[in-house]
Amino acid sequence: MNAASSSEGKRSVDTSAVRIGALIPLSRPGWVEAGRHLLSGLELGVCDINRAGGIIGRPLELLVRDTAADPQRAIAVVDELDSLGVAALAGEYHSVVARAVASRADSIGLPFLCSSAVLDALTDQPTNWVARLAPMQSYGWQVYADFLINAGHARIAVAVEPSAYWASGIRILRDYLGPRGGDVIELDMRTLSPVALCDELASIRTKTLLLLVGYPEPAISIVESVRRDSRLAGVTIGAPAGQPEFGGWTTQQQVAGTAIPFLRYLPERLGSLGVRVQAALRERLGEAPSFVAFEGYDTIAALAEAMRSHGTGRARIAESWSSIAVDGTRGIISFSRVTGTGVWQWARPPVQVVDRDPASPDSFRIRYAR
CATH class of the missing domain: 3.40.50.2300 (Response regulator)
Structure with a gap:
């Protein structure tokens, strides 16, 4: 192999960041305390994935946006993140906001893993673009x-x-x-x-x-x-x-x-991963982590598994929901079709x-x- 072809081979390896858009209530009238816990979980999840080598050598990057519990603001944020080329969306706590995000994500073909909102019907029609960790209401x-x-x-x-x-x-x-x-x-x-x-x-x-x-x-x-x-x-x-x-x-x-x-959406006893993450979250937050912080961490764990197994393309991530089985802080996370949700749902998170x-x-x- 000559020097030119060697250099060409090196340039073909993609080491750019995989961007994830994080939608979080960080200002009033949003529930700011819940947003802070959700963000801590998402950020810790990203740190852990990157310490372990990222997504096939590519680091994760979180683009954080404040929804302020406003559905219209959230829709505008989704459009902005779409234009910035994010691979997927994550987060949100407020159900009415998550529903607006899910509808917009479905319409533009952008995967959305909803962390914490529980309103049963996140979309009017069944979609492959949206999955959810929190239990149905x-x-x-x-x-x-x-x-x-x-x-x-x-x-x-x-x-x-x-x-x-x-x-x-x-x-x-x-x-x-x-x-x-x-x-x-x-x-x-x-x-x-x-x-x-x-x-x-x-x-x-x-x-x-x-x-x-x-x-x-x-x-x-x-x-x-x-x-x-x-x-x-x-x-x-x-x-x-x-x-x-x-x-x-x-x-x-x-x-x-x-x-x-x-x-509260936690098991009676945390496993070894949950115990480790709990300690790290407590250090970040300066207080005991809520279940919302664990939901944030598990969101990144599930998205990382989807991208490792299926690739970072948007359509490939959306195709992965049915085959994911990943060790989360609160149990094995997998998704199925649950009547009344319209989305891929972790059917039985702990309650x-x-x-x-x-x-x-x-x-x-x-x-x-x-």
Whole structure:
């Protein structure tokens, strides 16, 4: 081989970065704390992949964009990332935003692995371009409904704000609890103050209130009002969407924010990978990582496996969902077609109902698991 052909061979090896677009709520009204945890997981995943040699010698590069929980802004971000030549999209926490991202990604042929949003139907029609790690809302919230029934909670009041996500949650609870003797009473927080909500709860004499509202407000004000009201001393507050998961909840709520059961997508015990990643995430975050941080890490693990096995072309990544089986922090991740989602879905990620221990607000108690 002469010098020219040798030089030509070296130039043919592609060592450019494989770009992944990361969509994350990093400013209000997005849930910024969740976004910070999601970003930490994604970044740690990228670091680990690159330490191990990248994708067949090519490093991963994360292009991070803030969605601010705004679907229209997210669509514009998808178009920008498309123009920058990303191989795939990752992330998002808010369901209505993820749905907008999924629809746009499907229309332009850009793979999207959704990390954390749970709304059942991410797309109107089945698509091969979108996959998801988080459980379907109907699955997770049915687990929560099982917990309520087993704990003797049948007559449920829900403090609710308008949202496709909250409306879907109410339908799931009503459809699941109704045939089992349960009842769901909606209390519209557009017309009720936290104090007026307490009056309603005392009037209807329910012992269970679920928070289907935004965080930090009005969720924090509702909890404070209910906890202070002597008429409601026996009322159990629940938050299926997971508001108490993050450290900011205890910073603002202290003991008042404990004993509020919520959904968390972690196994009862982490395996060796999960334990290692947990320690690394804690160091990055300066606090215990939430399940959202693990979802971020697992997103990169699954995308890396797709690209190693099928290549970095967009169509090839979209073709890979059905054949992926990769060791994630919370179990073996694989995707299948699940009725009602329209996307490739990790069908059975771990689901727990947990709460914060009143005796130690930084510790969690597992109340129910599947």
